[in-house]
Amino acid sequence: MRTAAAVTTRPEESTDAQPAVALTRHWRTPIMFGVFGLLAFVVFGLLPDGGRESTFGLSLRDDVIQLAPISVPSKLAAVLLALVCLGIAAYAAWQTYLSRTVPLWLSITFGVAFVLAFLTWAVAGSEISLTSALQGTLALSVPLIFGALCGMMGERTGVINIAIEGQLLFGAFLSGVAASLVGNLWVGLIAAPIAGLAVAWVLAVFTVRYFVNQIIVGVVLNVLVIGVTNFLHSRLLSPMKDTWNSPGRFPRLEIPLLSEIPVIGPVLFHQTVIVYIMYVVVVLAHIALFRTRWGLRVRAVGEHPEAADTAGIQVNSVRFRNVLLGGALAGLGGSYFTLGAVGLFSQEMTAGAGFIALAAMIMGRWTPIGAVFAALLFGFANNLQSVLGIIGSPIPSEFMLMAPYLLTIFAVAGLVGRIRPPAFNGQPYIKS
Amino acid sequence: MSENSSNELTVGQRFFRELTTGGTALTLLSILLAMLIGAVLIVVSDPDVQATAAYFFSRPTDTLLAIWESASSAYAAMFAGAVVDFDAASVGDALIPLADTLTYATPLIAAGLAVALAFRAGLLNIGAQGQIIIGATLAGFVGFGMDLPPVIHLGFAVLAGFLGGAIWGGIAGFIKAKTGAHEVIVTIMLNHIAALLLAYLLTTQLFRREGQAAPISPFVADSAALPSFFEGSRLHLGLFVALLAAGYSWWLLSRSTMGFRFKAVGHNPHAATTAGISVARSYTAVMFIGGGLAGIAGASQVLGTESYLSTSIAGELGFDAITVALLGRSSPIGTVAASLLFGALRAGAVTMQAQTGTPIDIVLVVQSLIVLFIAAPPLVRAVFRLKVRAASPMAPEVGGKTA
Numbered sequence: 061m062r063t064a065a066a067v068t069t070r071p072e073e074s075t076d077a078q079p080a081v082a083l084t085r086h087w088r089t090p091i092m093f094g095v096f097g098l099l100a101f102v103v104f105g106l107l108p109d110g111g112r113e114s115t116f117g118l119s120l121r122d123d124v125i126q127l128a129p130i131s132v133p134s135k136l137a138a139v140l141l142a143l144v145c146l147g148i149a150a151y152a153a154w155q156t157y158l159s160r161t162v163p164l165w166l167s168i169t170f171g172v173a174f175v176l177a178f179l180t181w182a183v184a185g186s187e188i189s190l191t192s193a194l195q196g197t198l199a200l201s202v203p204l205i206f207g208a209l210c211g212m213m214g215e216r217t218g219v220i221n222i223a224i225e226g227q228l229l230f231g232a233f234l235s236g237v238a239a240s241l242v243g244n245l246w247v248g249l250i251a252a253p254i255a256g257l258a259v260a261w262v263l264a265v266f267t268v269r270y271f272v273n274q275i276i277v278g279v280v281l282n283v284l285v286i287g288v289t290n291f292l293h294s295r296l297l298s299p300m301k302d303t304w305n306s307p308g309r310f311p312r313l314e315i316p317l318l319s320e321i322p323v324i325g326p327v328l329f330h331q332t333v334i335v336y337i338m339y340v341v342v343v344l345a346h347i348a349l350f351r352t353r354w355g356l357r358v359r360a361v362g363e364h365p366e367a368a369d370t371a372g373i374q375v376n377s378v379r380f381r382n383v384l385l386g387g388a389l390a391g392l393g394g395s396y397f398t399l400g401a402v403g404l405f406s407q408e409m410t411a412g413a414g415f416i417a418l419a420a421m422i423m424g425r426w427t428p429i430g431a432v433f434a435a436l437l438f439g440f441a442n443n444l445q446s447v448l449g450i451i452g453s454p455i456p457s458e459f460m461l462m463a464p465y466l467l468t469i470f471a472v473a474g475l476v477g478r479i480r481p482p483a484f485n486g487q488p489y490i491k492s
Numbered sequence: 493m494s495e496n497s498s499n500e501l502t503v504g505q506r507f508f509r510e511l512t513t514g515g516t517a518l519t520l521l522s523i524l525l526a527m528l529i530g531a532v533l534i535v536v537s538d539p540d541v542q543a544t545a546a547y548f549f550s551r552p553t554d555t556l557l558a559i560w561e562s563a564s565s566a567y568a569a570m571f572a573g574a575v576v577d578f579d580a581a582s583v584g585d586a587l588i589p590l591a592d593t594l595t596y597a598t599p600l601i602a603a604g605l606a607v608a609l610a611f612r613a614g615l616l617n618i619g620a621q622g623q624i625i626i627g628a629t630l631a632g633f634v635g636f637g638m639d640l641p642p643v644i645h646l647g648f649a650v651l652a653g654f655l656g657g658a659i660w661g662g663i664a665g666f667i668k669a670k671t672g673a674h675e676v677i678v679t680i681m682l683n684h685i686a687a688l689l690l691a692y693l694l695t696t697q698l699f700r701r702e703g704q705a706a707p708i709s710p711f712v713a714d715s716a717a718l719p720s721f722f723e724g725s726r727l728h729l730g731l732f733v734a735l736l737a738a739g740y741s742w743w744l745l746s747r748s749t750m751g752f753r754f755k756a757v758g759h760n761p762h763a764a765t766t767a768g769i770s771v772a773r774s775y776t777a778v779m780f781i782g783g784g785l786a787g788i789a790g791a792s793q794v795l796g797t798e799s800y801l802s803t804s805i806a807g808e809l810g811f812d813a814i815t816v817a818l819l820g821r822s823s824p825i826g827t828v829a830a831s832l833l834f835g836a837l838r839a840g841a842v843t844m845q846a847q848t849g850t851p852i853d854i855v856l857v858v859q860s861l862i863v864l865f866i867a868a869p870p871l872v873r874a875v876f877r878l879k880v881r882a883a884s885p886m887a888p889e890v891g892g893k894t895a
Contacts, residue, residue, distance in 0.1 A: 220676075222676070222680075262864075266864065266867065266868055270867075270868045270870060270871065272867045272868055273616075273867070275616055275618070275676050276616070276814075276818065276863075276867060277864070277867065279618060279811065279814055280814075280815065280860045280863050280864055280867075281860070281864075282811075283808075283811055283815070283856050283859065283860040284856070284857060284860035284861065284864070286853075286856055287853045287854070287855070287856025287857035287858075287859075287860060288533070288853075288857055290851065290853035290856070291533060291537070291851045291853040291854055291856075291857060292537060294851035294853065295537040295538075295850075295851055296537055412684060415680055415681075415684065418677070418680070419677075419681065422677065456692050456695070458688040458689070458691050458692035458695075459688070459692065461688050462684070462685050462688050462689075465681040465682075465684045465685050465688075466681070466685065468677065468681050469667065469673070469677075469678055469681050469682070472667075472671075472673035472674060472677050472678060473667050473670075473671040473673045473678075474671050474673070481674075
């Protein structure tokens with residue numbers, strides 16, 4: 061009942077059930093923490109042979125401040141990190157016993173400790189560069205974060221957006237084409253949100269104005285965008301590459317001082333302009349959603365549209381505007397594929413990022429900050445295959461790529477933390 | 493509550509009702525409109541048209557001729573590739589396009605039914621893709637990895653395909669039933685997991701074809717292959733398996749108790765619960781059966797059309813299945829009809845690409861536009877200035893048929 065209550069139960073009922081839910085204790089989170097903690101303890105800590113070291117490089121070649129790589133004894137480090145995980149599980153159990161909810165930062169700490177334990181185990185006996193691993197992680201996370209924010213803007217008002225993938229893809233397409241035709245990257249950067257907005261506009265017209273099922277329109281829009289971009293790619297972009305598909309890339313900008321911070325400096329502050337826009341957008345989204353009147357209205361529309369309507373909020377126009385806003389964000393995220401990472405558009409280059417973004421939004425519990433960490437976790441899992449590919453990974457890369465999807469299923473099934481979508485998520489509001 | 497009536501509808505129902513209040517004219521007009529927009533896309537991106545448009549004001553006829561030439565040749569090639577090829581040497585050859593259409597329609601029928609069945613129980617099965625993949629994986633494994641006598645081998649392979657898809661669908665149904673997790677999210681995630689699982693399996697000794705660098709499996713044994721029966725085409729016995737599945741679905745929905753339960757749950761889970769029907773069990777069952785049908789689509793692909801496993805075994809079938817089920821208005825007969833249409837579009841598009849160079853992806857555009865237009869009747873009515881038909885709310889099928 062707690063998850064996706066909007067679909068199975070009538071919203072009136074789920075709101076009635078609220079007090080009861082608040083009083084019952086939810087043991088699933090501590091139990092899952094315990095299971096994963098034990099897993100880490102046994103598999104990463106106890107089972108491997110001792111006497112090997114895991115080495116992590118902390119600096120890139122052209123960094124100003126060079127740090128020596130650190131080596132840790134693999135077995136000991138993994139055991140200690142697993143103990144941290146188990147400690148968090150115990151603390152979560154204590155919190156649950158006191159009928160308190162497990163805070164988000166605890167989940168994030170658990171995730172970081174678990175991932176580090178995994179890394180020390182996987183790297184045992186060889187060396188990887190932590191900095192470049194983090195760089196790859198951020199690179200893969202940028203579109204996910206934009207996509208997750210897009211989904212959030214919609215779902216906070218009660219509109220499910222399955223078309224994030226299509227919005228990313230169209231953003232990537234149009235930004236590449238516009239930048240290529242005009243010969244100016246900034247034009248591409250302006251075209252990207254317009255592309256996302258266009259897809260979102262169709263979504264909004266069909267779902268908010270005509271009350272068509274949100275998921276169906278989303279699925280169909282994804283197919284439509286794939287069809288249109290593939291078609292135009294084969295017809296124009298591929299045969300006439302010079303005019304249509306040679307946008308080039310934004311240069312990486314170094315922020316003085318900040319980029320010299322060891323380890324995280326080169327990762328966070330030696331990036332393209334799109335990434336810096338992302339930092340701003342995440343902070344703005346967080347403040348706007350939780351600290352402004354606008355955010356309160358948006359959340360009211362998603363949680364209880366009828367009450368919002370009674371209070372004088374135009375429910376459907378809030379929804380319409382938010383879907384458009386989300387689309388613009390996703391389109392901007394799409395430009396990262398063409399103008400930030402690759403430098404040209406290729407067919408279906410988003411490769412399911414929109415769906416991982418959806419997963420990140422759910423794992424991040426419909427909050428910008430949570431979504432950022434979930435996206436980073438998924439980006440990390442995605443990037444791991446290239447990091448571990450060099451030294452030989454103990455786990456086939458396909459299984460590491462599965463991690464985001466498995467975690468999301470666990471999450472929506474209520475196994476990892478309490479996840480509650482906005483109460484009226486997915487339901488059209490028809491004013492009578 | 494004033495909007496109580498709209499809240500009581502489940503996910504599928506609202507949409508389903510919108511679909512059924514439309515009518516055949518609406519479907520045909522939607523298809524026409526989608527084809528027209530497809531034509532615009534073909535024309536606009538045509539280099540010849542662009543070249544003649546440069547001097548449009550001095551000789552406009554050139555542009556208009558190029559436009560006509562561009563659109564008509566593309567769609568003529570599509571027709572020739574999908575229905576009858578009048579230039580063929582013999583009658584049998586002339587009908588090869590039709591056989592190709594049926595070949596493309598085969599997996600769409602089975603997979604479309606998977607979506608349609610779940611839809612009737614109020615669930616959106618976005619997971620046909622994953623169910624097809626797992627079905628194809630198991631069917632393929634039985635096909636090339638086992639040694640059995642002829643007929644039994646084929647039967648066992650198809651059954652394995654059904655079970656594979658059924659388990660994959662059943663997982664989603666079970667999670668939905670037990671935890672209330674949104675089936676759309678779960679099935680989307682299961683799709684990706686299935687694709688990665690197959691990608692992994694194809695790297696293992698068990699599935700990898702010997703001496704092949706590419707991740708493809710050995711060919712399925714002749715004893716497990718669905719025999720083809722139309723010379724010059726890949727059309728195979730899978731068509732009849734799919735039609736059987738359609739017949740079974742029809743029986744299930746309109747003649748069986750279980751189907752009655754599904755529809756009751758789909759119409760109103762609360763009323764169904766009050767009537768003593770287990771909603772949870774119905775969700776699991778309908779996803780199990782539906783997943784199984786999608787698994788049969790996978791089996792038909794690997795045992796008939798492709799005859800080996802590869803990472804692209806499911807192609808875009810899972811998503812086509814959704815559009816097919818929507819166009820077919822979630823009825824088994826409608827699904828078969830919609831599959832034939834989309835099969836024809838696919839088969840025609842292959843010829844179109846070969847003859848006129850129009851990229852095959854135009855099919856995706858046309859398909860998705862058709863579904864969009866059908867989903868929003870007011871839009872199509874506005875375009876064609878149709879009279880608004882008195883929208884009689886769909887008679888509750890459950891009560892209507894039994895009372």
